[in-house]
Amino acid sequence: MSDHRVINSRLPRLDAPVKATGRAVFIDDMSFPNMLHAAMLQSPLPHARILKIDTSRAERLPGVKAVITSKDAGLVRYGVSPARYDETVFCHDRVRYVGDEIAAVAAVDKETAEEAVGLIKVDFEELPAVLTIEEAMAEGAPQLHAEYPRNLSAEVHQEFGNVAEALKTCDLTKTTTFKNKRQDGAFLEPPGCIAVFDLDGRLTLHSSTQSPHYVQRTLAMVLGLPVGKVRVVKPYVGGGFGIKAAVNTGELTACLLARKTGKPVKFIYSREQVFMLCRARHQFVHRMTTGVKKDGTLLALQHECYLDGGAYSSFGIATVYYAGSLLGGPYKLPNMKYDGWRVYTNKPTCGAQRGHGGVAARAAWEQQLDTIAEELGIDPIELRLKNMMQAGDVTCNDLNMSSLGMKECIEAVRNASGWASKKGKLPRGKGIGMACGFFVSGAGYPIYRSDTYHCTATVKLAEDGGAVQVYSASAEIGQGSDTAFGMIAAEALGVPLDCVRVISGDTDFGVDLGAYSSRQTLMTGHAVKEAAEEVKRQVLEALADELKVPAADMDIKEGRIVFKNGLVDYSGIRSRYIKEHRGWSDSPQEDALTFREASRIAYLAKGTIVGTGKYKPPALGGTFKGAAVGTSPAYGCSAQVAEVEVDLETGKIVIEKMTDAHDCGRAINRTSVEGQMEGSLAMGMGEALFEEVKFDDRGRVINCDLAEYKLVTALDMPPVETIIVESDEPNGPFGAKEVGEGAIMPTIPAILNAVYDATGLRIHELPLTSERVHAALKARGIKQ
């Protein structure tokens, strides 16, 4: 057992009471006096030239307060990565997908705003559209962006070692092509925001976002405001999964309309609009050739990947890099060649989603590794263990595995699932499979090139003593980061969690890049820990002066002052504290000096006690082009075993059990870690079995609601056995690293491998719907 007092426990989340009672305030619950409601006009066509926009009828509709187009918004180009700023708030000359934004209306209510949108008349000249990677890359294909020829949003060409030479020396090579499907983030809460300008021209945007900081910067840039005049505040957020990690048009629109009308403006995406906003997982087509020695030693991976990007770039440049770089580990792989192309198509824009860039690649490769293991007659677990890296190893693309509990994870799932008694021994129709994966604990570099700290934190003690306030711009989006930071502050300071209040999600509290790339626990955690330690130092120093005891001889534990060298007479402090609170009924009774008294004394001596903390990773990674993508101060890793039953007549797959081990370095809150493991697994399961955004031949999403876009339901979820592995990451606060995304990596391939075990079928296209499995069974002539 650890000797931690707060972290590593299962303390209830700080937001549990408000969420359990329905009192947590989300953006849709908020309103302001005189608030207007916005609606957007979005393109009905996948590709067209805009000839004329006539807003006059909309403007005349009673209740309409403003109608804006690109004339008002301007043509400032923005995006996620400065290398590919390819969006403007509104289209002025061309629309590039069904849903591309053309104009917006602010009106007294949503109904009027939507009615007005229907009155805007746009003359289009329809252009031929490209809806698939093949169409977009074809000779003479219609082009989406003149600046980016051949419809290439980004391409990557990397080689580490010498793959061609290495493949020549292999005893076995295997080539497969694998395809996933475009996903939707499908968070419970659609994005939304309220923009408020005060009379001094300062903007406050309340928004359901994962990154107040990035939104603040983009708003300032696009609206031409000094960053100091833009504040972004995040209320409770109902999930994001990556999609809310960048600014969206709704946010920009609300701000523009608020500026034009002088009134607060609210915009909430509808579910259909969420599918058009998309910014979720790309469709990837991976072609991989892996070469091994007879004994299973991995020698080389040759990898090509095409991404269907949609109309703009969003996070896509990072995505196409991640799709290659995240195969560098966790196996020792001396030679790796990667060529990636992200292709523009006339569809909604894809971006980052949980497991950014790596999920389909991992699924493809881990299934291929099983094929190789089988051909070599090696147990798939043994093949993985044989090639596994160890803590301290560096991948061929310069990713440093500063801690790696991969072996422990594998052994944990092997034992807990009863692998040895099941693998190869189950009746037809039943199968077991496993896979591994790893992921960054925070991107090594911000999305814009900068020396900025990735996060800052402030810890302040209430002047009256006893209460601790943690301020940060980090984003609690449902994953439990506020609780984690409260626990880290409490642990570092030596007080119980209920002394601590966390106030986060506000750019006024500092810089924090936000909740993406599984960065906050490690990075914001460092900043909070540093700030709390600073506060502790100040309190102990004040006490040292007061008691004439060296600060080094004192400590704070569980809200009490510990004197390392025996008893110290603190009665003077106590009577002083009690005197200052005459008439109060809660005078300290403990037979120890309390933190409450100590922090009051510190305030009396020094004024408000404030500690600050900050974090940015050291320089990481190699020097080759794109070396930054994939770097991280630490890597979380996991292994999973899936047990499935396949109905050989209908093709229907039922996941009967999942065993899941994840190395999170050190669990700050064990229940939260398990929550992330189960949530990741549910998302991976959905992508494996059901989820696919479907389009008609006019580029419109067919299944743009949660009835037809099939997430896993509670009934589909199998029993999940979660096992937390703790490797004590040297670069993490209290040894902690990620769990939010790495835990999705093994899910899909574990299921694929289990389906193979059950049916003898290697399926290389997701999702594994009953129809797809049935077709594969039929093609193989398999009956019962």
Place this chain on the structure above:
Amino acid sequence: MILPKFEFHEPTSVAEACDLLARHRGKARPLAGGTDLLVNMKKKVMSPGHLVWLGRIPELSRLERSNGTLWVGAGVTVSDIAASEAVAKAVSALGQGARALGTPLIRNLATIGGNIGSARPAADLPLSLMVYGAELVLAGTSGERRMPIAEFFKGPGLTTAREDELITAIAVEVPRGYSGAGYLNLGIRKSQDCNIVNVASFLELDEKAERIRTARIALGSVGPTPLRSLKAEKLLVGAKPDERLFEQAAQAATHDCTPILDFRGSAEYRRAMVDVLTRRTLAMAMAEARSRT
């Protein structure tokens, strides 16, 4: 998505409801649980100017067995059907369909009248009612009439009810001994799904439990309305039930459907699943018939 504007009526009797439907002929729809109608209105698939809510008409929520007939009021909720012992005992396949429908929240609101009234080819309740030979009781301004449920459906969302008519009840003659039924539905996931294929089968054996006396098979999601498979039924009637026979009947059923391709599934897959589900529901029906001798 915002609901279009409409007038809301709350009649307290069937007669009053029919009057309202007649008065706003063509512009009014009965509203039961709203789990189908309000969704369609939000999607602007339809926007009736008048909604006649049936929730205040007590007689619509009766569920009772009398003189060998099970009466299910049109306003009985799907969750009540799912939990009903009378249903489980007399018409188990109806209960199976009810338990397969939607989610607990939907089942608490959704009614059997609405499930039939929506006339969706994939709906979970009509198939078992068809194979049990259920009749609908319709009330209109000019009186009451009864019709076999199969005659009610005209096409997706289309019915033979007149504009002033309501379903007030469903009457099912309780099947005799030596009979049984089974219902299965196949969707993408385990709940809250639109069926890809659903099938109900009913078998009645002779007194010696040797030969099949009556057979009814209904297929869902594979045509514009729920369909009967007369080819399969013909094969079964008079024959000795066994696995081989059920396989032949299931094969025959695939020739009695007209599935189309849509984004939920291909025609080919649907046809193949008619085969599998027909065979499986026949086996269920047989097992129940043997247990109810």
